[in-house]
Amino acid sequence: MSKDNQILEELTSKEYEHGWSVDYEADEAPAGLNEDIIRWISAKKEEPEWLLDWRLKAFRTWQNMSEPEWANVHYPKVDFQALKYYSAPKQAKKPKNLDEVDPELIAIYERLGISLNEQKRLQGIAVDAVLDSVSVATTFKDTLGKLGIIFCSFSEAVKEHPELVKKYLGSVVPMTDNYYAALNSAVFSDGSFCYIPKGVRCPMELSTYFRINAANTGQFERTLIVADESSYVSYLEGCTAPQRDENQLHAAVVEIYAASHAEVKYSTVQNWFPGDKEGKGGIFNFVTKRGICAGDHSKISWTQVETGSAVTWKYPSCILKGDYSIGEFYSVAVTNNYQQADTGTKMIHIGKNTKSRIVSKGISAGKSQNSYRGQVQVMKRADNARNFSQCDSLLMGDRCGAHTFPYIDINNPTAKVEHEATTSKIGEDQIFYCNQRGIATEDAVALIVNGYAKEVLNQLPMEFAVEAQKLLALTLEGSVG
Amino acid sequence: MLSIKNLHASIEGNEILRGINLEVKAGEVHAIMGPNGSGKSTLASVLAGREEYEVTEGEVIFQGKDLLELAPEDRAREGVFLAFQYPVEIPGVSSTNFLRTALNQVREYRGLEPLDAVKFLSLMKEKMALVEIDQKLLSRSLNEGFSGGEKKRNEIFQMAMLEPTLSILDETDSGLDIDALRIVSNGVNKLKSDKTATIVVTHYQRLLDYIVPDYVHVLYKGRIVKSGTKELALELEEKGYDWIKEEVDSAATV
Ligand SMILES: Nc1ncnc2c1ncn2[C@@H]1O[C@H](COP(=O)(O)OP(=O)(O)OP(=O)(O)O)[C@@H](O)[C@H]1O
Ligand SMILES: [Mg+2]
Numbered sequence: 001m002s003k004d005n006q007i008l009e010e011l012t013s014k015e016y017e018h019g020w021s022v023d024y025e026a027d028e029a030p031a032g033l034n035e036d037i038i039r040w041i042s043a044k045k046e047e048p049e050w051l052l053d054w055r056l057k058a059f060r061t062w063q064n065m066s067e068p069e070w071a072n073v074h075y076p077k078v079d080f081q082a083l084k085y086y087s088a089p090k091q092a093k094k095p096k097n098l099d100e101v102d103p104e105l106i107a108i109y110e111r112l113g114i115s116l117n118e119q120k121r122l123q124g125i126a127v128d129a130v131l132d133s134v135s136v137a138t139t140f141k142d143t144l145g146k147l148g149i150i151f152c153s154f155s156e157a158v159k160e161h162p163e164l165v166k167k168y169l170g171s172v173v174p175m176t177d178n179y180y181a182a183l184n185s186a187v188f189s190d191g192s193f194c195y196i197p198k199g200v201r202c203p204m205e206l207s208t209y210f211r212i213n214a215a216n217t218g219q220f221e222r223t224l225i226v227a228d229e230s231s232y233v234s235y236l237e238g239c240t241a242p243q244r245d246e247n248q249l250h251a252a253v254v255e256i257y258a259a260s261h262a263e264v265k266y267s268t269v270q271n272w273f274p275g276d277k278e279g280k281g282g283i284f285n286f287v288t289k290r291g292i293c294a295g296d297h298s299k300i301s302w303t304q305v306e307t308g309s310a311v312t313w314k315y316p317s318c319i320l321k322g323d324y325s326i327g328e329f330y331s332v333a334v335t336n337n338y339q340q341a342d343t344g345t346k347m348i349h350i351g352k353n354t355k356s357r358i359v360s361k362g363i364s365a366g367k368s369q370n371s372y373r374g375q376v377q378v379m380k381r382a383d384n385a386r387n388f389s390q391c392d393s394l395l396m397g398d399r400c401g402a403h404t405f406p407y408i409d410i411n412n413p414t415a416k417v418e419h420e421a422t423t424s425k426i427g428e429d430q431i432f433y434c435n436q437r438g439i440a441t442e443d444a445v446a447l448i449v450n451g452y453a454k455e456v457l458n459q460l461p462m463e464f465a466v467e468a469q470k471l472l473a474l475t476l477e478g479s480v481g
Numbered sequence: 482m483l484s485i486k487n488l489h490a491s492i493e494g495n496e497i498l499r500g501i502n503l504e505v506k507a508g509e510v511h512a513i514m515g516p517n518g519s520g521k522s523t524l525a526s527v528l529a530g531r532e533e534y535e536v537t538e539g540e541v542i543f544q545g546k547d548l549l550e551l552a553p554e555d556r557a558r559e560g561v562f563l564a565f566q567y568p569v570e571i572p573g574v575s576s577t578n579f580l581r582t583a584l585n586q587v588r589e590y591r592g593l594e595p596l597d598a599v600k601f602l603s604l605m606k607e608k609m610a611l612v613e614i615d616q617k618l619l620s621r622s623l624n625e626g627f628s629g630g631e632k633k634r635n636e637i638f639q640m641a642m643l644e645p646t647l648s649i650l651d652e653t654d655s656g657l658d659i660d661a662l663r664i665v666s667n668g669v670n671k672l673k674s675d676k677t678a679t680i681v682v683t684h685y686q687r688l689l690d691y692i693v694p695d696y697v698h699v700l701y702k703g704r705i706v707k708s709g710t711k712e713l714a715l716e717l718e719e720k721g722y723d724w725i726k727e728e729v730d731s732a733a734t735v
Contacts, residue, residue, distance in 0.1 A: 428533075433569040435553035436529050436562075437583035437639065438590070447582060451573025451622065 028217070029086035035059065038186055041086050045155050045189070048162065058175035058185030065179045068313075071342040072371040072403055075284060075311045078249055085187045087217040128153060128192040128208045138192075140204065150195040151206055154222055157193035164195055168226050172255035172292045172319070180251040180286040180313075184220045188253070191221035196231035196262075205461055207236035210252075218249040225255070227262035229295065234265040236464055247275075247310060251286045260295025260322060265303070267460050269468050272308035274475075277366075279338030282310025289316035293325030296351070301328040303459040305468040306341060307475040315373065317346035320354035320382075327356040330456040332468075334449075334475045335368030335400070344373035344405075349385035349415070358389040361453045364400035365476055371403040378415040385415040393423040394452055396445075396476065446473035482507045482678050483548075483647055488539035490527045497523045499703035500539070505647070508675040512689055512714060513682045515700035516722050521682045522566050524700070525651045529563040530556050543647065557583075558590035560646030564636035564653050566682075568624050576619040576635065577605070580642050587643060608641040612668040629656030637665050641672055648672075649680045654688040666691030686718040699725055 029040055038059055042052040067077070128138040128151065144151050150161060157165050175185035192208040210221060227233055237254075250272060256264050266289075275282025285308075291300035302316040318327025329345035347356035356376065364370040370393065378385045393402035404421050426448055434444035450457065450469050457465050483505040490498040497520045505511055513521055527534050528541065530553030541548040548556060571579065585595040596604065609616065614634055624632050633653050640648055650669070654662055669692055673679060681692055689697075689711060697714045699707040701722070706729045707713065717725075 427569065429569050430571055432529075432531055432553060433565065433571070434579075434583070436557050436565075437579070437643065438554055438557040438587040439583050440554050440586065443582060443586065447574055447579065448571060451571055454573035 027086075027088045029084055031082055031084050033080050033083070033085060033187070037085055041187060041189060044086065045158070047158060050166065051158060054170070054175070055186050058182050059187075061176050062179065062182035062186055065182055067179050071313050071373070072369065072405075073311050073313060073340040073342050075247070075340070078247075078284065080183075083249060084217045085220070086189050088189075128206075129211070144202070144204075144206075147200050147203070148197040149200060149202055150193065152193055154188075154191040154193050154224070157224075161193070161195070164226065165193065165224070168224055168255065168257055170255075172257060172290050173253050173288050178288060181253050181288040184222060184251050184253045184288070187218070188220045188222040191223045191252070193223075194225045194233065194235065196227045196233045198228045199230045200228075201231065202233040205234050205236055207238065209238045210250075218251065220250075221252045223252070223254040224257075225264060225266070226257045227259060227264045227298075229259045230261040231259075232263045234461060235267070236461065237266070237268045238271070247282055247284055248273075249284050249286070250309075252288070254287070254289040254316075256291030256300055258291065258293050258295065258298035258300050258325075261297045262295065263299040263301075264291065265301045265459075266291070266316070267303040267464060269305045269460075269464060269471065270308055270312075271471055273310075274308045274339050275310040275337065277337045279310070279367075282339070283308065285309035285312045285314065287312075287314045289314065290319065290346075291317070291327070292319040293322050293327060293351075293354075295325070296322040297324045298322050299326040299328075301326075301330070301459070302345065303330040303456065304332070304343075305453075305456070305460070305471065306331065306333040306343060307471050309341070310339060312339075312341040312343055314343045315345055317348070318356065319348045319350065320356065320385075321350045322354075323351040324353045325351055326354070329356075329358045329360070329374075330459045331360045332363065332453040332456045332472070333360070333370055333372075334363040334472060335365065335370045336475055337366040337368060339366075339368040341369070342371040342373055344371075344375075346375040346377070347387060349376075349378045349382040349387070352381065352383045353385070354382055355386045356388075358387070358391070359455055360389075360391045361456055362391075362393040362402050363396070363449060363452070363472075363476070364393070364402050365396040367399045369401045369403070371405060373405040373407075375407040375409070376417055376419075378410045378412050378417070380411045382412050383414050385412060385417075387415075387417045389417075389419045391419070391421045392452070393421075394449070395423065395425045442473075442477060445476055449473070449476060482544055484540075484542045485528075486540050486542075488524075488527070488541060489537045490523065490534045491537055492523070492534050496537070497534075497703055498527065501700075501703070501705060503698070503705060505678045505680065507678055508673075509696065510673070510679045510681065510692060510694045512694035512697045512711075513680060513700055513705075514684065514697060514714065514717060516726075519700045520703045521700050522651055523703075525563055525566075525649045525680075525682060528556075528649060529553060529561060554586070555590070557643075557645075558587045562640050562643055562645030562648045564633075564640055564648065564650045566651040566655075568627075568632040568636055570625045570627075571623040572625050574623050575621065576623050576638075579623050580605075580639060583639075584642060604642065608638060611641050611671060612638045613664050614638045630658060630661050633657055634661060634665055637668050641668060644672070646676065647678050647680070649682070651682045652684065653681070654683055654685060662688065663691060686714050689714050701725060701729055 029037055038055050138152050173181050175182055194206055196202055258264050272283035272285055293300055300318050306312055320327050327347050333341045333343050335341050345358055358374055360372045362370040362372055372391050376387045391404050395402055406419055408417055430448055431444045449472055457468055460468055485501050485503040488498055488501040515521055536549055581601055612634055633656050694711050697709050698705045707725055
């Protein structure tokens with residue numbers, strides 16, 4: 001065995017940091033999926049009739065759909081009847097503000113490094129904390145409210161702003177869009193809702209922190225962000241889950257609507273439990289994220305750092321409907337051990353003079369498989385559409401795989417589409433060079449990988465970028481090859 | 482300071498170093514010359530701890546420690562510095578960030594506090610002046626797109642920052658223009674003290690005009706076949722290597 005492989009074997013033993021779980025009394029739906037369960041969830045959440053109907057319609061559609069198999073991932077079939085679709089920590093009464101939230105729940109977030117105490121936050125980041133199926137707290141609501149910004153849990157939005165929810169729900173990701181989106185539409189339990197009124201620049205980062213705690217429970221949250229004319233918001237999403245032997249399902253839907261001259265930046269640092277080093281357990285992350293640049297000169301920018309999950313299936317996309325609208329996708333996807341990721345984006349150019357930019361950096365280590373799948377579609381009307389795609393893959397060791405699947409579909413002769421792709425191996429000579437300057441191998445790998453992913457990390461808000469850098473290093477600990 | 486005894490090393494089963502003996506004392510400058518492929522870079526790599534090379538025989542003692550037992554990063558932290566013949570590019574990592582990581586790991590090893598940003602910057606400024614390197618170069622990705630000469634100058638800048646005890650310069654002169662050769666050599670000279678030692682690998686006398694060696698060695702087929710003072714380099718410049726090769730090769734056939 002070569003020395004490198006030896007190092008590889010010795011060090012691929014990093015532990016998942018957020019693998020703990022907490023016992024609390026929960027309000028759970030019985031396992032199984034049928035119309036009664038959906039009625040049960042809807043009743044639990046005291047939802048209006050139209051929403052129940054919407055869910056049921058989605059469920060009936062889903063029943064006639066089959067699981068997509070085109071992605072380059074392999075996993076045991078999910079038994080949808082064995083899952084529970086709702087689990088919420090029991091609270092004596094509905095908390096009206098942060099002071100009334102069960103301190104035990106606040107402690108869970110403290111332990112994850114997320115402070116829900118507004119005074120403790122130095123920089124303004126408003127957080128909506130979602131635990132299993134429900135939102136437990138949203139911070140800075142009053143501050144934001146003064147500007148007319150609505151930032152609350154999805155359930156609350158249904159109650160307080162039904163007209164907005166009704167107008168935009170399913171407008172970007174129709175319930176029939178795909179298998180997991182249909183499932184989510186039927187059973188989604190909570191998530192975040194955000195509305196930025198005309199001309200308002202949101203003064204702080206808005207963020208949702210998802211935590212799965214309960215066992216055998218699927219998490220199906222829904223996020224809806226609406227940016228009205230000439231508004232701006234930067235939105236962050238973080239997530240973790242306990243370490244469990246069985247796989248858990250996470251099937252979220254995120255919808256973004258940008259009116260004319262509006263700009264939305266959506267950043268994710270995904271750190272779901274990836275399974276252990278033998279490939280046991282881990283989250284199946286099947287997420288549908290899509291934004292529509294509905295108005296002229298609008299812009300939507302996705303940035304994602306994907307480090308966790310056993311299987312990831314995720315393609316944050318932009319529909320560039322408004323003239324001069326811009327879509328961006330910046331992604332770092334790291335896979336180690338037995339992780340599998342099939343991720344990328346879709347840029348659909350409909351409006352004239354629309355522009356899109358794709359920067360994807362894949363990093364594979366261990367026995368993992370990492371695929372980029374991207375589609376650039378230019379419609380007939382989209383004069384002067386521009387796309388630039390850069391897809392890089394970095395391999396560590398010789399047992400992992402990197403794959404690139406670009407699809408380009410152009411229906412307008414004035415379009416300009418550029419695609420660049422590279423594959424490289426992390427160089428032994430790069431590591432040795434660092435070693436020779438006194439840098440330990442682990443730190444050398446972190447340095448090289450962060451350098452490789454820099455263009456994407458630079459897109460993240462400062463605080464998040466630091467966390468993402470650490471996470472990259474942690475995920476790859478010991479995977480030198 | 483450095484004592485190499487009967488060092489044999491091979492790569493992929495090919496023996497490249499076949500019994501090197503060399504003593505380097507503090508305050509000395511040793512030049513190693515020799516034809517292409519004779520094993521000069523191999524010797525430098527083995528001293529720095531490159532893992533592709535297998536040491537099959539011999540020992541290397543550096544300041545009382547068995548150098549061959551140490552991991553490459555620990556050798557560096559103990560004060561061994563190698564200016565590479567072909568410096569490596571690391572995209573996305575600025576020289577500044579790279580050096581700060583390196584310097585602080587070296588300091589930690591030596592039980593020193595990490596340098597804060599202010600102190601680090603003022604140290605950078607001081608050393609930048611020493612090798613006349615441009616700030617702009619240091620904010621770019623390490624060595625990426627650097628010209629040959631810029632890479633070499635950056636190696637010496639790193640050496641200045643890390644203040645090693647033993648510096649091994651592998652053909653640092655190649656790629657440097659006439660002015661750069663003088664500037665870089667002056668930098669190396671200023672870093673010398675009676676507590677440090679330098680090994681310069683070179684093909685040309687002109688570097689030795691600036692960095693004057695106490696000893697000159699000729700490496701051929703993995704052995705030091707001739708040693709002398711700085712006059713030996715002048716003789717080689719004039720006569721080439723053939724006469725030494727002949728001497729060695731005829732001795733071997735007898
Ligand atoms: N993997 C390998 N397998 C076989 N031989 C190798 C291998 N790597 C290096 N060598 C050989 O080792 C010998 C010594 O190389 P080295 O780089 O040390 O020479 P050098 O003296 O530094 O030459 P130069 O003056 O050209 O820099 C060369 O003949 C080279 O081809
Ligand atoms: Mg050489």
